[in-house]
Amino acid sequence: MAFTVTILGNSSAKPTSNAHPSAQVVNLNEQYYLVDAGEGVQRQLIRRGINPLRLRAVFISHLHGDHCFGLFPLIATLGLEGKRTPLDIYAPAPMGEILEFHRRYFWDDLxxxxxxxxxxxxxxxIIMENNTLEVWSIPLRHRVPTAGYLFKEKQPGLNVEKFKIEKYGLSIAEIVAAKRGEDIVRNGEIIANEELTYIPYKARSYAYLSDTNYSARAAERVKGVDLLYHETTYSEKENILSKGRGHSTTHDAAKAALKAEAKRLIIGHFSSRYKDYEQLAEECRDIFPETYIAREGETFTIEQRG
Ligand SMILES: [Zn+2]
Structure with a gap:
């Protein structure tokens, strides 16, 4: 089952000649979720070969334009494309008012x-749940009400060992029962479920923390996460600036990854003053070696582990 994150935008505040504002797509088992929707997100989806009609839901972290200005034209286009199923949008208030405004003036025939x-x-x-996924809100420390999101895959179902099927001569009904977690009872004898089954892989997780000052609490709430995206607007040299603006530096992001015991860190939401993202990644790697740059168009895969 695929679990990937594709970066559609990585710049903060405004688009530049080669960078779009924040937007990403999480794909879990071919279910697509848009996380933030900065300006230009429609074209970014098309460029990356992701059909916008496949989006199941949208998660907006906060109501700063660089995280949501792309949402409204996307909603209109989905109507032109013939979308018929509902689109779920998870966002802080007052998104409801903003959507209502657009509905009144632009979407009366959506x-x-x-x-x-x-x-x-x-x-x-938990703010959303389906068969394969739970999405949790994570309170963040920004200038306006902001939530991060934790995408937690549900534990995959049990598998039955092939050689145990032969060893015990299990019937189809017994295999199905074992997969449900039941013991097998035959003539009063019990074959324990643990003897027959195994968990195919550990449930995986992805956390999106943007925008925010360093928050030990947020890091605690995503403890053990496989892949952590943490905003890194500034170099450590701009430490003072970042504090007042509700943003993080390279060291803040790396400290959060360390505290969260994340396996990998992706950094993004870069100030337009930086041209060399590699230098920012190097600053992070002083504290957290497994740091990667959220380059536009790049897809990060969360592998299955036993
Ligand atoms: Zn912001």
Whole structure:
């Protein structure tokens, strides 16, 4: 089952000649979720070969333009493309008002439903759940109410060892029961479920933390995450600047990854003053070696591990 994150934008505040504002797509088992929707996100989706009609839901971290200005034209285009199923949008208030405004002036004949779900940015809770995935909100420390998101894959179902099927001569009904976690009972004898089954791989996770000052609490809430995206607007040299603006430096991001015991860190949301992202990554690697740059168009894969 695929679990990937594709970067559509990595710049903060404004687009530049070669960088778009924040947007990413999480793909879990061919279910696509858009995370933030900076200006230009429609073209970025097309360029990366992701059909916008496949988006199941959108998660907006906060209502700064560089994280949501791309959402409204995308909603209109999905209507032109013939979307009929609802689009779920998870975002802090007052997104509802902004959507209503657009509906009134631009979308009065939209052929599908836009469903807004308010994300309470002070609460750490499950905000969306389906068969394969839970999405949690993570309170962040920014200038306006902001939530990060934790995408937690649900534990995959049990598999039955092939040689145990032969050893015990299991019937189809017994295999199905074992996969449900049941023991097998035959003539009063019990074959314990653990004897027959194994977990195919550990459930995986991805956390998106942007925009924010360093938050030990947020890091704690994503403990053990496989892949952590943490905003890194500034070099450590701009430490003072970052604090007042509700942003993080390279060292803040690396410290968060360390605290979270993340396996890998992706950094992005770079200030337009930087042309050399590699230097920013090097600053992070002083503290957290497994640091990677969120380059536009790059896809990060979270591998299955036993
Ligand atoms: Zn912001």
């Amino acid at each position: 052929p599908y439903e836009v469903k807004w779900h308010e994300v309470r940015t002070t609460e750490h809770q």
